[in-house]
Amino acid sequence: MEHFAVVQSIIRAGLAGDREAFDKQVGRLRARLEKTGDKKSAATIDRLLKSATETKDMQPSRVEVSRGQIRGERLTPETHPPLDRETGAQLCSIEFFDSIAPSPIVDPGVENTIEGVLAEWTNATALQDVGVEPTRSLLIFGPPGSGKTLTARHLASRLGLPLLTARIDGLISSFLGTTARNIANLFEFANRYACLLLLDEFDAIAKVRDDPQEIGEIKRVVNTLLQNLDNRRDYGITIAITNHDRLLDPAVWRRFETQVHIGEPELAARGAMIERFLQPLPTTKETREVFSHCLRGRSGADVERICTSVKRALALSRDTHDAPGLFRALSTVLSRMPSLESDAARFLATDPDTYISFVANDPDFGLTQKSLAAATGYNQSRISDLKKMKKHIAPQEAANA
Ligand SMILES: Nc1ncnc2c1ncn2[C@@H]1O[C@H](COP(=O)(O)OP(=O)(O)O)[C@@H](O)[C@H]1O
Ligand SMILES: [Mg+2]
Numbered sequence: 415m416e417h418f419a420v421v422q423s424i425i426r427a428g429l430a431g432d433r434e435a436f437d438k439q440v441g442r443l444r445a446r447l448e449k450t451g452d453k454k455s456a457a458t459i460d461r462l463l464k465s466a467t468e469t470k471d472m473q474p475s476r477v478e479v480s481r482g483q484i485r486g487e488r489l490t491p492e493t494h495p496p497l498d499r500e501t502g503a504q505l506c507s508i509e510f511f512d513s514i515a516p517s518p519i520v521d522p523g524v525e526n527t528i529e530g531v532l533a534e535w536t537n538a539t540a541l542q543d544v545g546v547e548p549t550r551s552l553l554i555f556g557p558p559g560s561g562k563t564l565t566a567r568h569l570a571s572r573l574g575l576p577l578l579t580a581r582i583d584g585l586i587s588s589f590l591g592t593t594a595r596n597i598a599n600l601f602e603f604a605n606r607y608a609c610l611l612l613l614d615e616f617d618a619i620a621k622v623r624d625d626p627q628e629i630g631e632i633k634r635v636v637n638t639l640l641q642n643l644d645n646r647r648d649y650g651i652t653i654a655i656t657n658h659d660r661l662l663d664p665a666v667w668r669r670f671e672t673q674v675h676i677g678e679p680e681l682a683a684r685g686a687m688i689e690r691f692l693q694p695l696p697t698t699k700e701t702r703e704v705f706s707h708c709l710r711g712r713s714g715a716d717v718e719r720i721c722t723s724v725k726r727a728l729a730l731s732r733d734t735h736d737a738p739g740l741f742r743a744l745s746t747v748l749s750r751m752p753s754l755e756s757d758a759a760r761f762l763a764t765d766p767d768t769y770i771s772f773v774a775n776d777p778d779f780g781l782t783q784k785s786l787a788a789a790t791g792y793n794q795s796r797i798s799d800l801k802k803m804k805k806h807i808a809p810q811e812a813a814n815a
Pocket of ligand 1: 517518519520557558559560561562563564565687713714715716718
C-alpha cells in the first residue's frame with residue numbers, strides 16, 4: 415500500500431494520544447496524496463479535519479484515559495453499590511454517561527483550571543515522561559448553586575468514567591464506629607472499580623477536628639478519611655465538593671492537589687448562562703446585557719431559575735418572542751420576587767420606565783441608547799425623555815440634586 419509508512423505513524427500517534435504528532439502526520443499524508451495527484455483523497459482529508467474542528471467547537475471532546483492510568487474493573491449498571499450495614503442505605507450512587515454532560519459556564523480562570531486538569535489526562539504520557547502524574551484529586555468549593563456538582567459530572571463524562579457519588583450525610587451513622595466503617599467500605603468499592611469518586615457535601619465529614627462536642631468520633635472519622643484519601647491516589651480520581659471551605663480541616667485541604675473556587679459568575683459568564691437557559695428562545699447581545707446587568711450577584715442556579723420563570727411568563731402573556739417581549743417578561747418575573755439585591759433589578763421590578771431612566775443615567779451601563787432601544791422596544795426619543803426625567807430618583811432627592 416502506498417503511503418503506508420505515514421499511515422503507520424498516524425496510528426502510532428493516535429494510540430499514544432499525541433494530538434500534535436497526529437496532526438503533523440495527517441498533514442504529511444495529505445501533502446503526499448496531493449503530490450501524487452490524488453486530489454480527491456486530499457480533499458476528503460480537508461473535509462474530515464474541518465468537520466472535526468467544527469464539532470470540537472460545538473462540543474468538548476472526550477479525553478481517553480488509558481486503562482493503565484485508572485485501575486480497576488469495569489462498573490456496570492448491575493453492580494451493587496455498598497450499603498450501610500445497620501440501615502441498608504446505599505453509600506453511593508453510580509451514574510454512567512453516554513454523552514458529554516453539560517459543561518459549567520464559569521469565569522475564565524476557573525475554566526482554565528478545569529481544562530488544565532483535562533489536558534493533563536490527555537497528555538498523561540508526556541507528564542509521565544518527566545516523572546509526574548496527572549491531577550488525581552480536586553477540591554471544588556464555593557457558594558450553593560454555583561455549578562460544582564455540574565462540574566464534577568462534566569469532568570466524569572469527559573474522562574469517560576462512571577461517577578460514583580457519595581452523599582456524605584448518608585455515610586454518617588448514629589452508631590458508634592459505623593461512620594468510619596462506611597467510609598472504608600466506600601473507598602474500597604471505589605478503588606476496586608474504574609470510576610471518578612465524588613465526595614459531595616464534603617464538609618459534613620471533614621469538620622475541623624477539634625470540635626469540642628464530638629472529639630472522639632470525629633477524630634476517628636477524619637483520620638479514616640485522611641488514610642483513605644492518601645491510599646486512593648494509587649487507584650483513581652477523587653473530587654470533593656464543599657459549600658463551606660472554612661469548615662474543612664487543614665489536613666484534609668492539603669490532601670487535594672488542585673483547588674477550584676467557583677464563585678458567582680461575572681458579567682460575561684452570566685451572559686452565556688442567559689443564552690443557554692433562555693433557549694429555545696433566541697437572544698440578542700443586547701438582551702443578554704440587560705438580563706446580565708439585572709442579575710448581578712446571582713448564582714448559576716438562580717440565573718437558570720429566573721430564565722425558566724421568564725419563559726413561563728412570556729408564554730402565558732402571549733407577548734412577542736423577541737427582545738422587547740423578553741424584557742417585559744423579565745420585569746414581570748422580578749416584580750414577583752420577594753427580595754432583589756441589585757438596584758437595576760429593583761427598578762425593573764417596580765416599573766420599566768424607571769429602569770430605563772436609571773440605566774440611561776448610569777455611566778457604567780454597557781449599552782448605548784440605540785442598543786437599549788433594541789433590547790427594550792422603547793424608542794430612542796422616549797429613552798432620552800426618561801433619562802432627563804430621572805424617574806429613579808425620588809422627587810425630594812431630585813429637587814435637592
Ligand atoms: N456555572 C454554571 N454553569 C451552568 N449551569 C449552572 C452553573 N451553576 C449552576 N448551574 C445550574 O444550576 C444547577 C445546580 O447547580 P449545581 O451544580 O448543583 O450547584 P452546586 O453543586 O454548586 O450547589 C445546575 O444543574 C445547572 O443547571
Ligand atoms: Mg452540589
